[in-house]
Amino acid sequence: MKLPRFRTFLLAPLYLFAALYCVALIITAGNSETIPALESAPQGHESVAIFGASGTAGDGILKALLKNPEIDQILVVTRRSTARIEEGVAAGKLQLILHMDYLDYTAIREKLAALDAVYWAIGTSSLGVDEKTYGMIHVDFPVQFVSEWISVGPKLASSFHYISSSDISEDSSAMWAREKVRAEKALFELAEGTNLRVIAYRPDYIGPTREEAHLGQSLLYWFFKPVNAAVRATQIGEAMIEVTARGSEFSNGDKLATGKIVQYSEAYEKRQALINDK
Numbered sequence: 001m002k003l004p005r006f007r008t009f010l011l012a013p014l015y016l017f018a019a020l021y022c023v024a025l026i027i028t029a030g031n032s033e034t035i036p037a038l039e040s041a042p043q044g045h046e047s048v049a050i051f052g053a054s055g056t057a058g059d060g061i062l063k064a065l066l067k068n069p070e071i072d073q074i075l076v077v078t079r080r081s082t083a084r085i086e087e088g089v090a091a092g093k094l095q096l097i098l099h100m101d102y103l104d105y106t107a108i109r110e111k112l113a114a115l116d117a118v119y120w121a122i123g124t125s126s127l128g129v130d131e132k133t134y135g136m137i138h139v140d141f142p143v144q145f146v147s148e149w150i151s152v153g154p155k156l157a158s159s160f161h162y163i164s165s166s167d168i169s170e171d172s173s174a175m176w177a178r179e180k181v182r183a184e185k186a187l188f189e190l191a192e193g194t195n196l197r198v199i200a201y202r203p204d205y206i207g208p209t210r211e212e213a214h215l216g217q218s219l220l221y222w223f224f225k226p227v228n229a230a231v232r233a234t235q236i237g238e239a240m241i242e243v244t245a246r247g248s249e250f251s252n253g254d255k256l257a258t259g260k261i262v263q264y265s266e267a268y269e270k271r272q273a274l275i276n277d278k
Contacts, residue, residue, distance in 0.1 A: 033263060048244070057206050060234040062085065063084060074088060076088070078098065116244065121163050134176060157195065159199060162187055162200050162201065198252055
């Protein structure tokens with residue numbers, strides 16, 4: 001007689017999780033929005049740069065950039081090449097610069113003034129990484145780059161797109177969450193009063209591109225996607241391109257969570273479909 005009660009007790013957390021997941025599904029379905037079509041001509045974004053193209057997020061962003069017909073030149077700044085990077089080099093659309101010191105941009109300084117947008121995907125897991133090292137990678141590296149870019153004099157309405165994270169707070173007990181907020185604040189403050197706009201992207205789970213994802217990553221993506229808690233790396237790239245094209249619709253300091261990233265990715269795909277139909 002006691003066994004069913006004990007089993008119910010053990011399964012209670014699972015029942016609760018299932019109920020919460022269903023509630024999240026309902027809320028997500030009720031909050032479905034679409035981004036209005038871009039009515040004006042896209043803002044110029046023919047020349048862009050990507051940092052961190054060899055990582056999970058960067059690979060997806062690069063995939064989106066290589067497919068985009070509006071982008072003429074992609075500058076890839078990375079410590080190592082990949083098959084996708086080599087594909088872009090062979091197609092003549094990509095210039096590869098192997099760069100080792102992300103606190104010194106002297107070697108690429110003369111190229112910065114020509115850029116319309118920079119997509120920043122350099123990052124590392126906080127597992128096994130001390131706070132100083134994590135802060136250097138996620139804060140010091142991009143801050144030093146943006147400082148250098150501003151000193152060169154970026155184009156009017158140029159933009160810097162920084163991959164941050166969801167659930168971050170200055171008061172968080174998690175080191176990585178505090179450092180991500182510190183990065184955002186420092187970048188926003190640097191760009192204030194300049195031609196540059198910094199946009200932060202705050203995704204939850206980032207799924208690799210379909211061809212790079214293993215079974216576990218695919219399962220995680222399809223589990224979190226229905227509740228707007230997962231986005232593919234390629235969608236981040238599409239959203240970044242769409243945000244760049246929309247220019248003045250965004251201000252320095254804007255932040256896009258997972259749901260908005262997906263919506264701007266969808267707006268990008270619709271715009272591209274219209275272009276292809278013409």
